[in-house]
Amino acid sequence: MNWDSWEAFWAMGGYGLYVWGSFGMTLLCVVGEIWLLRRHRLQTWQRLKRLKSWDSQ
Amino acid sequence: MNLYYYASPSTFYPLAGKLIPWFAALALALTAAGLYISFFVAPTDFQQGEGYRIIFIHVPAAWMSMFIYVVMAFWSAIGLAWNTRLSFVMARALAPTGAMFTFVALWTGAFWGKPMWGAWWVWDARLTSELILFFLYVGVMALQAAIDDPRRSDRAGALLNLVGVINVPIIYFSVKWWNTLHQGSSVNLTRAPSMAHIMLWGMLIMALAAWMYAIAVALVRARSLLLERERQTDWVRTLLEAKS
Amino acid sequence: MLKFLFTVIRRDVLLAARRRGDWLTAQFFFVMVVSMFPLGVGPEPSMLRTIGPGVVWVAALLASLLSLGRLFADDFRDGTLEQMLLSPYPNTLLALGKAIAHWIINGIPLLMIAPVLGIQFNLPPEALLILVLSLAIGTPILSLLGSIGAALTLGLRGGGVLVTLLILPLYVPALIFGAGAVEGVLSGTGAEAHLSLLGAFLMMSLLLAPWVSAMALKVSVE
Numbered sequence: 001m002n003w004d005s006w007e008a009f010w011a012m013g014g015y016g017l018y019v020w021g022s023f024g025m026t027l028l029c030v031v032g033e034i035w036l037l038r039r040h041r042l043q044t045w046q047r048l049k050r051l052k053s054w055d056s057q
Numbered sequence: 058m059n060l061y062y063y064a065s066p067s068t069f070y071p072l073a074g075k076l077i078p079w080f081a082a083l084a085l086a087l088t089a090a091g092l093y094i095s096f097f098v099a100p101t102d103f104q105q106g107e108g109y110r111i112i113f114i115h116v117p118a119a120w121m122s123m124f125i126y127v128v129m130a131f132w133s134a135i136g137l138a139w140n141t142r143l144s145f146v147m148a149r150a151l152a153p154t155g156a157m158f159t160f161v162a163l164w165t166g167a168f169w170g171k172p173m174w175g176a177w178w179v180w181d182a183r184l185t186s187e188l189i190l191f192f193l194y195v196g197v198m199a200l201q202a203a204i205d206d207p208r209r210s211d212r213a214g215a216l217l218n219l220v221g222v223i224n225v226p227i228i229y230f231s232v233k234w235w236n237t238l239h240q241g242s243s244v245n246l247t248r249a250p251s252m253a254h255i256m257l258w259g260m261l262i263m264a265l266a267a268w269m270y271a272i273a274v275a276l277v278r279a280r281s282l283l284l285e286r287e288r289q290t291d292w293v294r295t296l297l298e299a300k301s
Numbered sequence: 302m303l304k305f306l307f308t309v310i311r312r313d314v315l316l317a318a319r320r321r322g323d324w325l326t327a328q329f330f331f332v333m334v335v336s337m338f339p340l341g342v343g344p345e346p347s348m349l350r351t352i353g354p355g356v357v358w359v360a361a362l363l364a365s366l367l368s369l370g371r372l373f374a375d376d377f378r379d380g381t382l383e384q385m386l387l388s389p390y391p392n393t394l395l396a397l398g399k400a401i402a403h404w405i406i407n408g409i410p411l412l413m414i415a416p417v418l419g420i421q422f423n424l425p426p427e428a429l430l431i432l433v434l435s436l437a438i439g440t441p442i443l444s445l446l447g448s449i450g451a452a453l454t455l456g457l458r459g460g461g462v463l464v465t466l467l468i469l470p471l472y473v474p475a476l477i478f479g480a481g482a483v484e485g486v487l488s489g490t491g492a493e494a495h496l497s498l499l500g501a502f503l504m505m506s507l508l509l510a511p512w513v514s515a516m517a518l519k520v521s522v523e
Contacts, residue, residue: 189470189473192466192470195466196466196467196470199459199463199466199467200453200454200463200467203454203457203458203459203463204457208523209520209521209523212520213453213517213520213521216449216453216513216516216517216520217453217467220471220513221470221471223509224470224471227474227502227505228470228471228473228474230474231473231474231477231478231498232473232477234477234481235477235481238481238484238490
């Protein structure tokens with residue numbers, strides 16, 4: 001274990017802003033990408049359903 | 058097992074569907090292991106204190122950004138040579154993820170540079186090349202977005218991708234050259250902290266995690282793209298029936 | 302074959318000569334962009350001398366890119382391009398001819414204006430010479446690589462800006478070696494290395510670009 005306490009962990013020896021700024025942005029990008037992907041997939045299904053309903057009219 | 062069997066969208070789609078959870082699980086497990094090493098096993102660096110831990114994201118992201126571009130080029134070449142729709146779809150599916158990793162590499166590079174060398178952006182050879190790689194990704198995506206016809210869009214993007222991949226070594230070389238000439242600030246991000254083994258392991262595991270993630274995400278994206286493109290075919294229609 | 306090449310070049314140059322407005326605009330753009338920089342960064346002579354080579358090179362790059370939009374577009378619009386692609390002559394030769402014509406129309410005037418602009422930036426005579434020489438090697442590269450971009454973006458909406466987005470990253474080595482050559486003269490380290498590398502890049506572009514442009518044309522026209 002490297003850390004004496006939670007405070008020390010978050011502080012990262014003074015580099016907290018940079019370390020968590022980096023890991024945080026990465027997390028944001030990953031979550032963002034996954035969210036966009038889900039949205040794309042849902043929209044595709046909805047579009048296909050709509051097209052199908054127009055076809056059958 | 059004849060791999061060509063899966064070169065058809067209708068067989069690839071369910072296969073990818075089965076594979077995605079595995080890659081996702083691997084990605085999560087490896088990320089957990091990697092993060093554990095990054096924060097709890099790797100010791101404090103003598104020169105850089107705790108700030109160096111950013112390399113556990115920065116380096117894997119940079120590796121992935123370059124690796125994905127090459128893999129894209131591979132699929133682009135296959136697509137152009139054999140006219141296989143699926144190859145183009147794979148290349149297209151990888152691009153946004155590659156661009157994302159490039160962005161992360163640039164961002165973490167800046168966040169690492171600021172505490173270590175005092176500036177948010179340093180024009181060192183690797184970061185500058187990474188920036189140009191980002192432009193190359195954006196270029197391919199912009200070109201494909203601008204072309205409506207899918208066939209032309211695929212092929213144009215593939216060509217541009219291949220031109221880019223040939224150019225990348227030249228660009229990197231010229232930027233290194235440029236950098237050594239202008240050695241005003243003797244910032245050298247290439248001289249990383251002398252690697253303890255555990256640090257290297259941490260980076261490798263994070264890189265592997267990123268790779269599994271990239272595959273999972275690319276497969277998901279490819280499936281969505283296929284649904285869209287193959288909507289007139291029977292297998293998509295069948296899927297649609299089953300869903301309704 | 303050579304006759305075909307010359308015909309392509311001659312045709313483009315003649316067409317451009319009859320529409321003087323187009324290439325003149327690109328040259329004025331070149332002059333204006335270069336002139337903007339002192340207004341933006343201040344007229345201090347030694348600083349201008351430092352940024353001069355880079356500024357002139359980047360402006361030359363942008364002026365070249367401006368004019369690339371029209372490389373194939375006009376012929377595409379009236380159907381001539383399709384005919385030329387269908388002809389028995391290799392498309393690579395067509396692409397090469399177009400690139401050469403583009404250089405004659407846009408690159409050569411740039412070479413003539415560049416030294417005048419260099420003077421605006423306080424560059425000494427030997428630097429001006431290398432500036433022109435580096436551009437003389439560099440502008441054909443711009444025409445060659447640019448033809449790839451023009452072929453890929455044929456008939457697209459985002460046209461001009463899109464070509465710029467696509468081709469600028471690929472130009473980076475030319476920019477580095479070209480501007481670097483002039484800086485080499487200014488700093489006393491010499492320009493030979495830069496110019497040799499630039500020349501090598503030109504050779505590579507000459508061999509590969511027409512071939513890739515031809516492929517891109519087929520992709521865009523089909």
